[in-house]
Every structure is written in structure tokens, then in C-alpha cells.
Amino acid sequence: MNRFDAWLLGSSRWKLIVAAVVVMAALGGAAFWGYTVFNQAGAEGIRYRWVNVSIEQPPYEDVDDIVVNRHEGLPEIYSPSPDTMVPGLRIFKQVVVGDHIEGSDVYVDATTGEVVHQDVRPEDREEFDAVLATLRFEGSDPPDIWPYSGTPPSGPPQRVGNITYIKPDPASGIAFTYVLSDGPQGSAISLIxxxxxxxxxxxxxxxEVIVEDSERVLDQVDERDREAFDRLTSSIELVAQ
Known part of the structure; x- marks a missing residue:
């Protein structure tokens, strides 16, 4: 039994709910209670940055292949600072064996590049070592790439709902996901x-930028990122209905 399994078995009801939501988020890339998972599977050989580290996405052609996710917060039991949300990478693989699921997991502190947890099956070790060999510490300075500097990429804009936006190069360290919420006015889609x-x-x-809701401030942009985030959101355009 690994530490995450032990955490689940000894958890209160709300922790079990959080764990279930995190699993769903890892599969679909959704946001819940400020804990967001950005699934980057499917782009082989591209180097993705997340906070102070970067890593290459391994080939992803089947559900049994390794997936690399970017997390806004490491699970509390693996976090070097349990009282704060520490960004991290999760490198994992899950396979069906008979009537149950087995898998391997690695968590990386994205602020330092340190591997904070490993639970890798012997048969997966060589594959995981190859992925970890591409892990690189980039430092804390913003990347020298749009939207921090330079010109935007020339590819076609992405669309969600009624808007289009320019997707930066993965080396920028900026990622996107979507959340669907229900309210008094009906369902709404937000780009995160x-x-x-x-x-x-x-x-x-x-x-429009959603600055706050009835419970909290949502626009949480650090001053060193503000110009880049403003540049990115200013490129958003409404699509004619």
C-alpha cells in the first residue's frame, strides 16, 4: 500500500470527496476548489514548462501510456509545505490487470525540481527513468517568450464557447483548462x-475577466506575471454568433 492509499483509507468524508474529484480532474482537466489539473498528454517530444521546471511529454497513444499532468498543488501528504499549495508535476501510468487497476506514480515539486514521491512498479522503471531524464530546472525568471516578450505564435487561435484565444508555446509555462459551472442564470463555461x-x-x-464571485477573489495574478497575463487576455476575441 502506498502513502496515497493509506491517506484515503484514513480519510474523513471530505478528503474522500476531494480525492475523487482530483481523480476526475486528472482524467478530464477540470478545476475544483482552486485545485486545477492541466493534462498535457498527447504531444510527444514537446517540452512543457511548469513554474521553475520543464519536462518532455512522452509518447501518448494508448490509455496504458504515461501521462504527465501539471498541478497547481501537490497532494498534502507529498507537499514540502502542507499549509500552502505547492505547484507540482504528476507523472503516472495506470493499467488494468485482471479485475483491478495497478499503476506507477511520481510527484515532482515544480518549484525546486525535487522528486517528492515515487511509487513505480519494477516493470515501469525504465520507462519512468526515461521521462525523468528529461526533467530540467529552469530557474525562477520568466521565460523569454510570448506573452512575456516577443511576438505571439502564428498558429490558428483556439476556441471555447464564444471566444477565441492565442495559445502560447508550451515553453511559456502557461496552461489552459475549462470549468463548467451551474448557477441561477444557467450553465456557464470559464477559461482558466x-x-x-x-x-x-x-x-x-x-x-470578460472574472475578477471575483460571491465567495472569493478569482483574479489572482502575481505582479511579475500581470503584464504577460494582460497581454494574453487582450488577444481574446468574441466570435460572431
Whole structure:
């Protein structure tokens, strides 16, 4: 039994709910209670940055292949600072063996590049070592790439809801996901932009930045990221209906 299994078995009800939500988020890339998972599987050979580290995405062609996710917060039991949310990478693989699921897991502190947890099956070790060999500490300075500097990439804009946006190069360290929420006015889709430290919500129907809701401030952008995030959100355009 690994430490995460032990944490689940000894958990209160709310921890079990959080764990279930985190599993769903890892599979679908959704946001819950400020804990966001950005699934980057499917782009072989591209180097992705997350906070102070970068890593290459391994080949992903089947559900049994390794997945690398970028997390806004490491699980508390693996975090070097349990009282604060420490950004991290999760490198994992899950396979069906008979009537149960087995897998391997590695968690990396994205602020230092330190591997804080490993639970790797012997048969997966060579494959995981190859992925970890691409892990690189980049330092804390913002990357010299758009939207921090330079010109935006020339590829076609991405669309969600009624808006289009320019997706930066993965080396920028900025990632996107979406959240669907229900409220008095019906369902709404939000685009979430994050680099692990800063996070911004954009209404996918209007293109407006969502500064706050009834419970908290949502626009949490660090001053060193503000110009880049403003540059990125200023590129958002409404699509004609």
C-alpha cells in the first residue's frame, strides 16, 4: 500500500470527496476548489514548462501510456509545505490487470525540481527513468517568450464557447483548462489560465475577466506575471454568433 492509499483509507468524508474529484480532474482537466489539473498528454517530444521546471511529454497513444499532468498543488501528504499549495508535476501510468487497476506514480515539486514521491512498479522503471531524464530546472525568471516578450505564435487561435484565444508555446509555462459551472442564470463555461503561481478566469461567453464571485477573489495574478497575463487576455476575441 502506498502513502496515497493509506491517506484515503484514513480519510474523513471530505478528503474522500476531494480525492475523487482530483481523480476526475486528472482524467478530464477540470478545476475544483482552486485545485486545477492541466493534462498535457498527447504531444510527444514537446517540452512543457511548469513554474521553475520543464519536462518532455512522452509518447501518448494508448490509455496504458504515461501521462504527465501539471498541478497547481501537490497532494498534502507529498507537499514540502502542507499549509500552502505547492505547484507540482504528476507523472503516472495506470493499467488494468485482471479485475483491478495497478499503476506507477511520481510527484515532482515544480518549484525546486525535487522528486517528492515515487511509487513505480519494477516493470515501469525504465520507462519512468526515461521521462525523468528529461526533467530540467529552469530557474525562477520568466521565460523569454510570448506573452512575456516577443511576438505571439502564428498558429490558428483556439476556441471555447464564444471566444477565441492565442495559445502560447508550451515553453511559456502557461496552461489552459475549462470549468463548467451551474448557477441561477444557467450553465456557464470559464477559461482558466494559469502558470502555477498566477491564475485568471475568463468568461467564455463574453470574453470578460472574472475578477471575483460571491465567495472569493478569482483574479489572482502575481505582479511579475500581470503584464504577460494582460497581454494574453487582450488577444481574446468574441466570435460572431
Amino acid at each position: 489560465i494559469s502558470n502555477g503561481w498566477s491564475k485568471r478566469y475568463v468568461d467564455a461567453q463574453t470574453g
